[in-house]
Amino acid sequence: MNIFDILGPVMVGPSSSHTAGAVHIGHVTRKLLRSRPVEAEIGLCGSFAATGKGHGTDKALVAGLLGMQPDDMRIPESFKIAAHEGLDFQIKNIEIRDAHPNTALLKVTGEDGRVLEVQASSLGGGRIMLNKLDGIVVNCTGECPTLIVHNHDTPGHVAEVTSMLAKESINIATLQLHREKRGGLAVMVIEIDQTVPDSFIKWLEKQEGIVKVTYIDREEA
Amino acid sequence: MAYQSLEEINQFCVEKSVPFWKAVLLGDMEENGISEEESVHTMKGMWDAMLRASDDYDTNLTSNSGLVGGMGGQMESYRKKGDTLCGNFVSKVIAQALQMGESNACMKRIVAAPTAGACGVIPAVLVPLFREKRNIEQEILHSLYVTAGIGEVIASRAFIAGASGGCQAEIGSASAMAAGALVYLKGGDNNQITDAAAMALSNLMGLVCDPVAGLVEVPCVKRNVVGAVNALSAADMALAGITSRIPPDQVIDAMREVGETMNDSLRETGKGGLANTPRAKEISENI
Numbered sequence: 001m002n003i004f005d006i007l008g009p010v011m012v013g014p015s016s017s018h019t020a021g022a023v024h025i026g027h028v029t030r031k032l033l034r035s036r037p038v039e040a041e042i043g044l045c046g047s048f049a050a051t052g053k054g055h056g057t058d059k060a061l062v063a064g065l066l067g068m069q070p071d072d073m074r075i076p077e078s079f080k081i082a083a084h085e086g087l088d089f090q091i092k093n094i095e096i097r098d099a100h101p102n103t104a105l106l107k108v109t110g111e112d113g114r115v116l117e118v119q120a121s122s123l124g125g126g127r128i129m130l131n132k133l134d135g136i137v138v139n140c141t142g143e144c145p146t147l148i149v150h151n152h153d154t155p156g157h158v159a160e161v162t163s164m165l166a167k168e169s170i171n172i173a174t175l176q177l178h179r180e181k182r183g184g185l186a187v188m189v190i191e192i193d194q195t196v197p198d199s200f201i202k203w204l205e206k207q208e209g210i211v212k213v214t215y216i217d218r219e220e221a
Numbered sequence: 222m223a224y225q226s227l228e229e230i231n232q233f234c235v236e237k238s239v240p241f242w243k244a245v246l247l248g249d250m251e252e253n254g255i256s257e258e259e260s261v262h263t264m265k266g267m268w269d270a271m272l273r274a275s276d277d278y279d280t281n282l283t284s285n286s287g288l289v290g291g292m293g294g295q296m297e298s299y300r301k302k303g304d305t306l307c308g309n310f311v312s313k314v315i316a317q318a319l320q321m322g323e324s325n326a327c328m329k330r331i332v333a334a335p336t337a338g339a340c341g342v343i344p345a346v347l348v349p350l351f352r353e354k355r356n357i358e359q360e361i362l363h364s365l366y367v368t369a370g371i372g373e374v375i376a377s378r379a380f381i382a383g384a385s386g387g388c389q390a391e392i393g394s395a396s397a398m399a400a401g402a403l404v405y406l407k408g409g410d411n412n413q414i415t416d417a418a419a420m421a422l423s424n425l426m427g428l429v430c431d432p433v434a435g436l437v438e439v440p441c442v443k444r445n446v447v448g449a450v451n452a453l454s455a456a457d458m459a460l461a462g463i464t465s466r467i468p469p470d471q472v473i474d475a476m477r478e479v480g481e482t483m484n485d486s487l488r489e490t491g492k493g494g495l496a497n498t499p500r501a502k503e504i505s506e507n508i
Contacts, residue, residue, distance in 0.1 A: 003249045004263055006335050006372035006381070007343075007365060010270040013325030014284075014437040016337045017384075051435035051491065054286050054508055056328050071270075076328040124382055125336075 009126055011070040017102055018048065018055035021122030023075060025104055026064020028130065028142045029118045032214045035110025037065050037087055043094035043105035048122075058091050061104055065089070070126060103131070116214070133214065136187045137178050142216045144173060145195050149204065150212040153179045153186040157209055161188060164204070170194045185211065223252055226470045227374050227415040234411050241401075241411050242363040245370035264362050264369075267332050271344040272351075274331045278320040282327040286508050288438045290327060293320030310349060311450065318345035318449040322442030335372045335381040335394055338437045341445030342395035343368055346403055346452055360406055367405045368398035371418045378470065379477035383430035384489040386480025388444060393425035393476065396448035396455070403456035417459035419469035421452050426472075427479055429487035431494025434505040440495055 011020040030037055042061055044052050052058060056076065063078035066085060074081060082089060096103060100121035107117045119132040130138050133148060140146050151157040158177065165172060171193040179186035195217060205213045224230050224245075233244045249260045280294025296319055299305065300312035307315065321341030325331045331340040343365075351361055372381065375394045380386040400421035401414045409417070425448070433439040465472065486493030495501055 002253060003245065003366075003369035003373055004267070006376055007264075007369045008267050008332055008334070010267065010330060010332050011337065012328055012330050013337050013340070014328065016333050019328070020333075020337070047435070054284075054434060054436040054438075056285065059328075071330055073330055124384065125333075 005125060009070065011126065012073065012075045015055045016126045017122045017124045018052060018057045019060045019075070020070035020126035021102065021124070021128050022048070022052075022057045022060035022104065023064040023068060023070040023072070024126060024128045025118075025120040025122065026061040026106070027067065027069065028064075028120070028128065028216060029106050029108060029116070030065050030067055031216055032118060032133070032148070033108055033110045033114055033116050034214070035112045035114050037108045038111050039109040040065055040087060040089040041107040042089060042091045043096075044091065045094055045096045045099050045103040045105065046101040048102050048104055049093035057104075061091075061106070062087070062089055065106070065108065099131070100129070133187070134212075136180060136185065138187065138189045139176070140189050140191060145192050145218050146216045147188075147190045147192060147196055148214040148216075149188045149190070149210060151186055151188070152209045152211065153181075153183050154209055157186070158188060160207065161190070161204065164200070165190070165192065168197070168200060170196060223377065224248060224370060224374055225377055227371065227418070227473075228468070228470055230370055230374070231411045231415060240363070241370065241405065241414055242366035245366040245373070248370075261362065264365055268358075268362060268365060270330065270332050271334075271348065274321060274324055274329065275317065275344060275348045277329055278324050279327075279329075282323070282329075284323075284326040284436075284438055285328075286434065286436055286438060286504075288326075288433070288436065288504065289323050289442050291323075292442065293317075293323050307450075310353075311453065313349040314345050314449050314453065315446050317348050318342065318445040319442060321345060322445040326436070326438045326442060334368070335376065335398070336383070336391045338383060338441045339391040339395035339445060339448065341442070342392060342448035342452065343399045343402065345445065345449035346399045350406065357406070364402035364405045367401045367414060371398045371401045371415075374470070375422075375473055375476075378473045380480060382489075386477065387483045387488055388428040388430040388441075389422075389425050389476055390480055391430070392444045392448040393422050393428055395445075396425055396452045397422040399449065399452035400455040400459070403452060404459050407456065407460055409456075409460050412464075413459040415469040416463075416465045417452075417456045419465035419467065419472040420458055420463075421455035422472050422476055423465065423467065424451055424455065426476055429483065429494050430489040431487055431496045432489065432491055433496050433501040434508050435489075435491030435496070439501075
């Protein structure tokens, strides 16, 4: 346990789960998109829907998409800033079966045309869990560098990615594999100890059978 | 090394002949692999953020719901008339607690200590002390390590979230942390520090988390006042030589047991207690 999780973090109020956690979700979504978001459909679920407005959860999610951190004083003004920076967004209440009480579903489009759907929940104390990316379970926190690779469910992709990581002297902490159906779309969620260079991601994106690569860099505390 | 009990911290202090705050600092350095300078730098960042949050209070702000705002200013005006029941210093503490709680509700920048809902308790007792004396920054930073050590033990043996253990886990923990800091600042010994924390926590045991409309506003802002004033009285009792009859770690364990037995409606769901009153339901519908 870190004593600065007890005394801290410095954050914009009023709630570590509904405000700080929501900023975090938006921020990680922007990083995953690897492009400036220009369109966002934001769905609030459970307690986020019930008490989100009073906690500024809506403003916090937009602030995160704009690249703000939980201690950014501009969070309450995020709607205005979004208009100024050309982020078009809609917010509505939704229901997701069996989701954590504090869950948001974000469908975002980047300025380069990239599209991403992120389902994430706020666990308390500002900590979050990424539940799904583009509808596929990932269940990772984004607290350490994480590489998420969407690929066709054909042989060899795991070996290809992991051996390349080994060549770069990057150590794998955890590795999860999921797929929607046999021969369909699969996803690797790889939590690593070091950071991945941009060139690695660019190389990976060009490989046959790789549909999409997303990467979360180490979060600045 | 993360401490699992207050007893463990006190023992470490005896074995290594270090003060309470130093034991917590050494623990942080070891746990996170950082230098003393790095840890103290981060702690100073927390303290500076508390002072800035205090300076930035705006009595004209109201929360989005309209439920809180301006109370910190009202209390301050009343104090300045010079005829309060609590006296000048305690009235400053009350005003500071209200101000910090209101700033949090109005989406200003605060330091979660240990949570955003309880962010007013620790600065409420430390900021007025600092403003009266000024040249005690180093002691204040040390006292913040005392709060962190107490909070760390409470978080590991019990909980610090209202959703887990009710308001006793948030305001109660903050109050215990503040009480320990106050004893340190007034020159009390390690046993007095942990006894003050135990008495503060005991005296708020059972406090439920019943936020109206689920918002961190009513009764949360005013509960920061009770946490701060309770910390002052627990610290004074400890400094007077009064002890906690139940050992501090056992008080924390009892708080956990009480929190676990607490009905779900009283743990930050906005369903029970004050949140379940007719007036609260009206408020809820109109937001």
